[in-house]
Amino acid sequence: MDDTAAGAAGPADDRAGDPADSPFRHEQTARDEAPQFVLPLVVRIEKAAPPTRTDALEAAARAVLVILADERSTGDGEWARAMRDWQDARIRKVVRRARGAEWRKASLLPGITVGGPGPDAAAAREPVAAEGPGFAPYAEVRVFPPVPLDGWPKELAKLQVSGTDLDDPEDPPATADPAAPVLWLSPGIAMSAGKAMAQAGHGAQLAWWELSETDRKAWQEAGFPLSVRTPDAARWRQLTRSGLPLVRDAGFTEIAPGSSTVVADHPALRR
Secondary structure (H helix, E strand, C coil), rough: CCCCCCCCCCCHHHHHHCCCCCCCCCCHHHHHHHEEEEEEEECCHHHHHHHHEEEEEEEEHHHHEEEEEEEEHCCCCCHHHHHHHHHHHHCCEEEECCCCCCEEEEHHCCCCCCCCCCCCCEECCCCCCCCCEEEEHHHHHHCCCCEEEECHHHHHHHCEECCCCCCCCCCCCCCCCCCEEEECCCCCCCHHHHHHHHHHHHHHHHHHCCCCCCHHHHHCCCCCCEEEECCCCHHHHHHHHHHCEEECCCCCCCCCCEEEEEEEEEEEHHC
């Protein structure tokens, strides 16, 4: 779950515009006076075969990028007004969970599902064997156009926020492909899977905003490849001082305001 705005810090603020009124800061700003919207994300969690935690985090991040890049979200597109209203206020994301009939009903609402059999979901992979229930072969996350904070569609409003607890059958690799984007999670902050999914989405969005149109197009055409990893403490300190986009949590849920949660490491943004 997450009801969180993120915060950019350091050199990323200089690139993003006026840091005093950034949508990704936890201090009170004029953005708090605007009508508040939220980007809903629903993760499919079937009881017998939930997704792995890392798959869910990566799917959530890609879902945010997919809706940002969708032609319906820009210009005169049908979602453009909602996307502008959302980005004019705090950038909130809420992750809810669904299974079975709940998932099918949610899938009928306008939105985009990320995951499933395809190049970005490792379609050839079999369900992961582990003690207890098996794991789904890939994560599925559906992202919806922003809605008013108190105006959720009934099909989504009744979905549970709590209980989005996911595991990895084994620890993800400590390293990542240096030629591909990586969202680095803070090693010192414990977060529920839902909270971490929203934070990964914040990081992906900061990276998207920082990129040139050329780099955005290249990332989109490649299918938004990315990975989510957790560095050791020393590497995390280096990353937070690197000038790469840094998410600072607003402190609405789970963790303290201003906590640094994600560094968005895209090759085109490295200095």
